[in-house]
Amino acid sequence: MKVNIAGFNIDKELIDKLNSPLATPELISASYARISRSNKSIEELRKEAMKELEKARKTNTNIIFAMGHSSVAEHSVFNIDLIGVSRALTELIQRSRIASFTEKSQRYVTFSKDYVVPAEFANRPKLKQPYKKLMDELFAEYELSFNALNELYKKQKPELKTRERECLAKEDARYILPLSTKTQMGMTINARSLENLLRRLSKSPLKEAAELKELLYTKVSAIAPSLIRYIDNDDYTGKVDLEKVGFTGFLQQELPWVKELDLENKVRVINLPANADDTILASIIYQQGELNWNETKETVAHLPRIIKQQLWNQVFKDLKPWHKVPRAFETVDFSFELTMSESCWAQFKRHRYCTVLRKAGSSLAAKIPPAIKAINRENIWTKLNNKIIRMGSALPPKLAYLNPYFRTNASIVTVFVKMNLREIYHFVRLRSDENAQWEIRELSQLMAAQVKKNAPQAASFLCGKSEMNR
DSSP, X not given: OOOOOOOOOOOHHHHXXXXXXXXXTHHHHHHHHGGGGOSSOHHHHHHHHHXXXXXHHHHHIIIIIISOOGGGGGGOEEXXXXXXXXXXXXXXXXXXXXXXXXXXXXXXXXXXXXXOOOGGGTTOHHHHHHHHHHXXXXXXXXXXXHHHXXXXXXXXXXXXXXXXXXXXXXXXXXXXXXXXXXXXEEEEEEHHHHHHHHHXXXXXXXXXXXXXXXXXXXXXXXXXXXXXXXXXXXXXXXXXXXXXXXXXXXXXXXXXXXXXXXXXXOEEEEEOXXXXXXXXXXHHXXXXXXXXXXXXXXXXXXXXXXXXXXHHHXXXXXXXXXXXXXXXXXXXXXXXXXXXXHHHHHHHTTOTTSEEEEOOSOBSOBOOOHHHHHTTOHHHHHHHHHHHHHHHHTSOGGGGGGGGGSOBTTBEEEEEEEEEHHHHHHHHHHHTSTTSOHHHXXXXXXXXXXXXXXXXXXTTTOSOHHHHTO
16 A cells, blocks of 8 residues: 655745746546556656646546536645625625635624725716715724623623623624625635636625636636636526516515514424434445345334434444544435524534525515624614615615525525435534524524434433533
């Protein structure tokens, strides 16, 4: 056996010191692409690629695009700084499943008044000036609320250190920040996922999205021109136009929603699996036995309860917080409709391996943290939130796509979510932890309670990491 480190991530300043056109991830993709068609060792294939860069690029183009083996592009990975993008645009960026993102946290960092003014407003002063005035008001309220909360916690929680107290104040003050707020993030993404992201950005009508797409493609294509091709809007959306078929019954007749949402009913169960415990136990046994799938399930269904309990004890024996439960837990799915704030959604959307569908429309309802009521700012927050939602809804029809900038972190999001139990374990372990943000922890605990009712054995260790450590 032999193991070679063929490459690894290093800072671009170090790469630039090489001063060589060979400092491109294309060589790794090309040499690995040739593995399946050559008797030569990987070391030889890598050396050949370095000797003939253009030939290596032709290999990539042929195998990735002509032959359709797109996974070859996944061997090339980029670390990208994204600076000064709006929180609204992160919605498009962070939909990439096979990528990693670390974003500047509004929970731990104090944000100064810095927001995106849509380029679409450049020659529209009647839209631009009220927009900027409202954004300034929101940032002023953020600063005022942060200071008031900080003073409140000095009295209520004198045991907290300065940084802990300030983070607690930021955690709730951030709910009034608009989604136009500028942020920054580090993104690690392979060439295949990056091509998908570029195409997604090209489909967006936002000028901010078009600017980001152009910057990303210019930077990456200069380094690795052979790995990315299909980046333009090809008009495929996968959506439907209800008006074209003369049926608009699904569409909201009046925006924003006048009807208040039931914010107490954050978790609605849509679908629960039948016999979840038996299905998962049968899935585990199936991998060790010789019976077919249906025979295994039938046998497990008729096992005495005490035997099943003994088997479940074996499944969870020595389970630690850093362990994943067996893949057999992926055989059962749970579906929910969830209601949360944009602030909570910014955390929830990081769980990209489940199916998440976000509902359209805007609601006047807002998730205002209890601490804001304690500093007597609730009415001001409600007025500001209503003002920004109504301003966004009053945009000219051809600019209605700018609506995402006209929302705050307190604005309400409704999503349909389908998760298998293995993913739910990952979600709950992180989000029910004592260090998790309060709103997503509440959501996680409500979801966990529903799952435990349906699968009491399989979900018996469904809890936050801090609870597992006790």
